[in-house]
Amino acid sequence: MGKYLLIESRDPFDSADVRNSYELAQGLADDANEVTVFLVQNAVLPARKASSASGQVQDLASKATVLADDFSLRERGITGDELVKGVTSAEIGTVVDLSLEDGRKVIWH
Amino acid sequence: MATLTVALMDPPYETPATTTAFRIIDSALQKGHSVNVFAYEGAVNLAMAGQAPHANPVKGTTAEEEDHPTTKDWVASLFTTYPGKVQWINCGLCADERGANDAVPGPVRGSPKEFVEWINASDQTLVIPAK
Numbered sequence: 645m646g647k648y649l650l651i652e653s654r655d656p657f658d659s660a661d662v663r664n665s666y667e668l669a670q671g672l673a674d675d676a677n678e679v680t681v682f683l684v685q686n687a688v689l690p691a692r693k694a695s696s697a698s699g700q701v702q703d704l705a706s707k708a709t710v711l712a713d714d715f716s717l718r719e720r721g722i723t724g725d726e727l728v729k730g731v732t733s734a735e736i737g738t739v740v741d742l743s744l745e746d747g748r749k750v751i752w753h
Numbered sequence: 754m755a756t757l758t759v760a761l762m763d764p765p766y767e768t769p770a771t772t773t774a775f776r777i778i779d780s781a782l783q784k785g786h787s788v789n790v791f792a793y794e795g796a797v798n799l800a801m802a803g804q805a806p807h808a809n810p811v812k813g814t815t816a817e818e819e820d821h822p823t824t825k826d827w828v829a830s831l832f833t834t835y836p837g838k839v840q841w842i843n844c845g846l847c848a849d850e851r852g853a854n855d856a857v858p859g860p861v862r863g864s865p866k867e868f869v870e871w872i873n874a875s876d877q878t879l880v881i882p883a884k
Contacts, residue, residue, distance in 0.1 A: 651879075653769075653770060653773070654884075659884075684773055685769045685770070685773060686769075713773075715776065735780075736773075736776045736777055736780050737780040737783075737784065739777055739780070740757065740777060740780045740781045740784060740786070741784075743757065743877045743879060744755045744757065744781075744786065744876050744877050748877070750877060750878075750879055752879060752880060752881050752882065
């Protein structure tokens, strides 16, 4: 079982290949890997309940740990109660802590 | 304590990834880790000493009132705030192409060879590609 940190920085309405990134995370989780997805910058936008892409993020959160960068949320005026179920706010130090865990692979998209 | 290597490619004032990268680097340093930064392609401009804040003629404000941050100040502050904990290499060929060899104190010239050596010696490498 491997450990992965996928840092997603894009909004699916900006980059169509964000869906591939979600699918990669879900596939890794399906294969019994420990997967955390850290949403940063515009990637936090679809984590809002109001977004029509929120279903994809909620599906992702049902299989992997999904964190949303608190700074990116604040910049965009998104509060915690606007986030879909399973997505929690986290500070950037979480990226550092997870990245430096033994054997974890880190991918930025 | 661990060593984190970060590869940057975006030029300054272009994407939010630069801000995120500096936040990650600063957080790692605050936690006591060492950080290596390999600036590739347009990222060599991040440390250019000639950067200057500017006024905003639309709002009628001065450069001092605007108080814009510059990436060269961010780079320089890494070395003054965390002495001995940061190494920064600007890709030499990239800097030559862009006329970006007038860096603030701290960064040095290097090549992808040093980046590979850092990868092998680090606990983790984070590559932040250009979009």
